[in-house]
Every structure is written in C-alpha cells, then in structure tokens.
Amino acid sequence: MANSQAIQTTDNSYKDYWFWQRDSSPDLIARYPNLDLKGKDVLDIGCGIGGRTCYLGGQGARHVVGCDINSREIETTENLKRELAPELKDKVVFSCNQTEQIGLGKIKFDLVLIIDAMEYIKEPSLMPEQAYRLLKPGGKLNFGAVGWGHWHATHMLRIFPVSFMRLFFSDKTILNTARRMMKQEFYKSRTWDSNPPCLR
Ligand SMILES: C[S@@+](CC[C@H](N)C(=O)[O-])C[C@H]1O[C@@H](n2cnc3c(N)ncnc32)[C@H](O)[C@@H]1O
Structure with a gap:
C-alpha cells in the first residue's frame, strides 16, 4: 500500500x-x-x-x-x-x-x-x-512498564539528562523543567513522544 x-x-x-x-x-x-x-x-x-x-x-x-x-x-x-x-x-x-x-x-x-x-x-x-x-x-x-515512580525515571532522561534525578529534585521541579526543555529549539523528541495522537 x-x-x-x-x-x-x-x-x-x-x-x-x-x-x-x-x-x-x-x-x-x-x-x-x-x-x-x-x-x-x-x-x-x-x-x-x-x-x-x-x-x-x-x-x-x-x-x-x-x-x-x-x-x-x-x-x-x-x-x-x-x-x-x-x-x-x-x-x-x-x-x-x-x-x-x-x-x-x-x-x-x-x-x-x-x-x-x-x-x-x-x-x-x-x-x-x-x-x-x-x-x-x-x-x-x-x-x-517503567513507571514514573522508578528512582531512575528513565523515560525522562532524554528531556532532563540527570541520572538519579528523583533523588535530588521534587516531581514539581522535574515536570516544570521538562515542560520548559520541550519548548526549546534544540529539543528533539523521540517518535513515540511526538507523533499525534500520543498526547502524553
Ligand atoms: C514505548 S512504545 C512501546 C513499544 C513496544 N511495546 C515496546 O515494548 O518496545 C509505547 C507505545 O504505546 C503506544 N500507545 C499509546 N497509547 C496507546 C493506546 N491508547 N492504544 C494503543 N497504543 C498506544 C504508543 O503509540 C507507542 O507506540
């Protein structure tokens, strides 16, 4: 096809x-x-x-x-x-x-x-x-699934490349930083993060 x-x-x-x-x-x-x-x-x-x-x-x-x-x-x-x-x-x-x-x-x-x-x-x-x-x-x-609650939060590493981030930062800080990072020009999302209708 x-x-x-x-x-x-x-x-x-x-x-x-x-x-x-x-x-x-x-x-x-x-x-x-x-x-x-x-x-x-x-x-x-x-x-x-x-x-x-x-x-x-x-x-x-x-x-x-x-x-x-x-x-x-x-x-x-x-x-x-x-x-x-x-x-x-x-x-x-x-x-x-x-x-x-x-x-x-x-x-x-x-x-x-x-x-x-x-x-x-x-x-x-x-x-x-x-x-x-x-x-x-x-x-x-x-x-x-690799959950958000996992100490390593591997799914966030691309956006926020700090290993063991959940030991050092609150969820609120991580999410706010991720939102800001995703709006930057240099940020390139991976296919499953960006293709509609994956709206997570
Ligand atoms: C990280 S990939 C996992 C792919 C594969 N299962 C693996 O283990 O490598 C997550 C997939 O879930 C799909 N997905 C998200 N929401 C879905 C839904 N409601 N129904 C079916 N697939 C969905 C996404 O499009 C994406 O391809």
Whole structure:
C-alpha cells in the first residue's frame, strides 16, 4: 500500500529500533511470570513499530496481532515485517486502533500483553478493562512498564539528562523543567513522544 505518511524502512534508525525491540525481548519477556506463548492467540497492545510483536510471533504463538494508536508506526510495521521477518507474513498482523478504544470486532485472545506502553496511554486506568473484554475465557493479561515512580525515571532522561534525578529534585521541579526543555529549539523528541495522537 502506497502511503506517503508511512515511515520509510530505508531509515536505519527505524530498523535499528526494530532490531532493538526484537533482540531485547528474550530478557524482557522472561520477567513476565509463566508466559506461555505456544499455540496462543496473542494481542500486543502499544506495539510501536512491531519488532517485539514479531519476536512473539517467532516463539510458537498461533497468531499475534500488534495494535497501536499511532497510525504512522502501524503503516511502518508492515514494511518492516515484510523486509525483516518475511517468514511471519501470515502469523503476525498489525492494526491501528485510531482512538483509545481498541476495535478488533469479535476477535478474542488467549493472551493480551501491554509492554512498556501503559505509561504512554492517555487513560491507563481504562486499558485493563478493555483488555479483559478482548480475552477468551481463562485468558491472561500481562503488563509491565517503567513507571514514573522508578528512582531512575528513565523515560525522562532524554528531556532532563540527570541520572538519579528523583533523588535530588521534587516531581514539581522535574515536570516544570521538562515542560520548559520541550519548548526549546534544540529539543528533539523521540517518535513515540511526538507523533499525534500520543498526547502524553
Ligand atoms: C514505548 S512504545 C512501546 C513499544 C513496544 N511495546 C515496546 O515494548 O518496545 C509505547 C507505545 O504505546 C503506544 N500507545 C499509546 N497509547 C496507546 C493506546 N491508547 N492504544 C494503543 N497504543 C498506544 C504508543 O503509540 C507507542 O507506540
């Protein structure tokens, strides 16, 4: 599908990110207790450009759907999958949810994963209920995130590059500084911080 909005897969930074997602997955997935993918229908909510979704597809799952609210990234996932994981052509598919509501019709899953995405979702408290509705009876939801409350607050490092910042500054100071930094000309946001509709 020709789409001028899709991120070009010739952009190596996207390929690098895809490979990072895929190659960091074994360690990350090992932290999810008793995650059994074999023969399962899996939904990966907030999949971004889909490197992790493709990793899941290669681990014995029956089908994996990756969904994300960011349409530009979802268009790019298909290009990247075709180029970097063609063997997953029919096993892994991607879908854009456009709004905070994930609309996948009547499809239900054995396993719903939300990996490093909860902290990006505008209404995180509504997501577990949505995920629950997408589960088959007896299905499981697993989610994990680097929280704001973590002492390192890694997600702020790009904006406010002070390690262990939460030990030295109050939340109010960090947030006010971040707001000021993001308005500066030199500030370059990362794709998941800037692409609408990621309004966090
Ligand atoms: C840091 S990325 C995580 C990507 C991938 N799960 C990983 O572990 O590398 C967070 C993703 O959550 C997505 N996101 C934010 N709100 C969402 C929502 N309501 N529904 C689906 N995806 C959402 C963003 O667009 C972004 O791609």
